[in-house]
Amino acid sequence: MMDVQLAERQAELEVLRYNPEIAGEPKFERYSVPCKTEWCVLDALNYLKDNVDPTLTYRWSCHMQVCGSCGMMINGEPKLACKAMLRDYPGVIRIEPLAHFPVERDLVAVADDFIAKLKRVKPYLIPSDKRSLEEGEYRQTPAQLKRYRQFAMCINCMLCYAACPEYGLHPKFIGPAAISLAHRYNRDSRDGGRDERQEELATNEGVWECTFVGACSEVCPKHVDPAAALQQVKVASTVDWYLEHFMSWVKK
Amino acid sequence: MAKSNKPIIWGTFAAGGEVVSLITPVIIVLILFAAIGRPPSALGYEQLHAFAAWWFGKLVIFGIVFLSLWSQAHRLRITCFDFGLRADGLVATVFYVLAGAASLWLILILSSI
Amino acid sequence: MSRNPYVREVSPTTWFFRMPRYMRYMAREVTSIFIGIFTVIMLVGLARLSEGQVEYENFLAALRSPVSLVFLLLALAFALYNSFTWFNVAPKAMPIQVGEELMPDMVVAGSHYVLWVILSVFVLFWAGVF
Ligand code: SF4
Ligand code: FES
Numbered sequence: 376m377m378d379v380q381l382a383e384r385q386a387e388l389e390v391l392r393y394n395p396e397i398a399g400e401p402k403f404e405r406y407s408v409p410c411k412t413e414w415c416v417l418d419a420l421n422y423l424k425d426n427v428d429p430t431l432t433y434r435w436s437c438h439m440q441v442c443g444s445c446g447m448m449i450n451g452e453p454k455l456a457c458k459a460m461l462r463d464y465p466g467v468i469r470i471e472p473l474a475h476f477p478v479e480r481d482l483v484a485v486a487d488d489f490i491a492k493l494k495r496v497k498p499y500l501i502p503s504d505k506r507s508l509e510e511g512e513y514r515q516t517p518a519q520l521k522r523y524r525q526f527a528m529c530i531n532c533m534l535c536y537a538a539c540p541e542y543g544l545h546p547k548f549i550g551p552a553a554i555s556l557a558h559r560y561n562r563d564s565r566d567g568g569r570d571e572r573q574e575e576l577a578t579n580e581g582v583w584e585c586t587f588v589g590a591c592s593e594v595c596p597k598h599v600d601p602a603a604a605l606q607q608v609k610v611a612s613t614v615d616w617y618l619e620h621f622m623s624w625v626k627k
Numbered sequence: 628m629a630k631s632n633k634p635i636i637w638g639t640f641a642a643g644g645e646v647v648s649l650i651t652p653v654i655i656v657l658i659l660f661a662a663i664g665r666p667p668s669a670l671g672y673e674q675l676h677a678f679a680a681w682w683f684g685k686l687v688i689f690g691i692v693f694l695s696l697w698s699q700a701h702r703l704r705i706t707c708f709d710f711g712l713r714a715d716g717l718v719a720t721v722f723y724v725l726a727g728a729a730s731l732w733l734i735l736i737l738s739s740i
Numbered sequence: 741m742s743r744n745p746y747v748r749e750v751s752p753t754t755w756f757f758r759m760p761r762y763m764r765y766m767a768r769e770v771t772s773i774f775i776g777i778f779t780v781i782m783l784v785g786l787a788r789l790s791e792g793q794v795e796y797e798n799f800l801a802a803l804r805s806p807v808s809l810v811f812l813l814l815a816l817a818f819a820l821y822n823s824f825t826w827f828n829v830a831p832k833a834m835p836i837q838v839g840e841e842l843m844p845d846m847v848v849a850g851s852h853y854v855l856w857v858i859l860s861v862f863v864l865f866w867a868g869v870f
Pocket of ligand 2: 435436437438439440441442443444445446455456457458
């Protein structure tokens with residue numbers, strides 16, 4: 376088999392380093408890494424860890440934009456390191472952990488807050504009518520699938536949280552991905568759990584902290600369009616509010 | 628956690644945003660004509676008075692100004708927070724009270740035409 | 741192993757300088773200052789209208805000051821910016837599904853633009869600008 380020759384490039388990386396065992400602020404370290412031009416930023420980090428500094432800490436797993444673990448700030452933008460191609464970054468490449476999250480170590484962001492919020496919104500099917508095994512599967516038409524499919528594409532990479540200024544300003548905000556995933560189940564024809572999820576979503580910390588900056592949708596690597604999900608949740612919650620209040624007046 | 632009461636204002640924000648986006652630029656253009664000394668005929672006293680005296684004209688004016696007031700009051704509240712004014716409760720009260728007072732004034736004006 | 745996460749604070753007053761998209765967002769929010777003031781001008785105009793012809797003519801005359809002219813031009817620019825940002829994102833809040841397919845955003849946004857142009861031309865025509 377013939378070897379494909381890729382062009383070489385000496386990439387200049389500035390990586391934010393933080394060691395929790397040593398007191399002090401995170402600091403940028405500069406590295407010059409021999410790369411191939413077709414590498415992604417994750418390849419450059421892997422080279423660095425394998426050949427220069429084995430203590431460099433960051434998350435990754437799939438190297439193919441499906442696991443959602445390699446999110447980091449690359450030149451100030453939230454990106455998947457395995458999707459950010461070196462050829463798109465001609466100059467010095469500045470790499471930091473995802474914005475708005477605490478830093479665990481080096482490029483690892485603390486995800487606890489997001490995971491806790493995800494649990495709160497019950498992002499799983501709560502069947503409207505439970506079927507026994509003998510009754511067979513829950514059926515769904517292609518049109519019913521399309522109603523929510525885009526919101527089901529989320530890989531929990533948290534890039535949208537790093538982009539959302541409202542999450543940065545109000546850390547209690549449930550945030551784009553968790554609300555989009557809740558909305559994904561709300562729009563599922565087999566689901567009956569919307570009322571339960573509204574207890575979290577229709578609160579001030581829920582969808583109402585969103586001011587529709589739209590940054591989440593711009594950075595989402597999976598085209599989930601979380602901003603769309605949140606606006607739809609607002610419209611539905613507003614209709615609920617008016618119905619609930621006017622209905623109770625009418626009944627009086 | 629209790630459900631939010633923001634929908635009541637957000638309803639007017641959404642409706643107002645739509646109305647403002649569709650109609651405000653052209654109203655500003657009309658006023659601009661007046662500002663360069665060439666008021667279009669609809670801004671003449673007789674015509675505008677007649678329009679505002681007609682029930683449908685009143686309805687149109689009320690709809691536009693009322694929704695404009697509430698949608699902009701809501702957005703101003705958020706803008707204050709985004710610029711770093713953290714006293715959101717106070718800011719909200721001030722803007723919503725102003726919008727409420729202006730709405731009352733609007734009703735008084737329209738009913739006196 | 742003990743954890744010692746490092747928290748990076750977000751500045752409440754300067755955060756929007758960090759990214760151009762935040763600046764675009766703030767520009768959209770700031771439109772409310774101009775549209776808000778313009779709404780008050782409309783209210784005052786209506787109040788003068790209800791008071792009588794002389795008062796109303798005085799209001800029209802006051803509009804001709806340079807300050808008012810500059811303000812109106814700025815207000816027009818911000819109002820147009822608001823309209824564009826609004827129409828462009830309008831499809832997000834209301835997904836429309838026709839048969840199996842979801843309507844592309846372009847169609848919904850486009851129909852907003854069409855409606856906007858028709859309405860604006862109609863108002864100009866009705867007001868006697870043409
Ligand atoms: S919505 Fe998009 S950006 Fe946010 S976590 Fe999911 S895939 Fe990532
Ligand atoms: S390594 Fe899995 S998404 Fe990048």
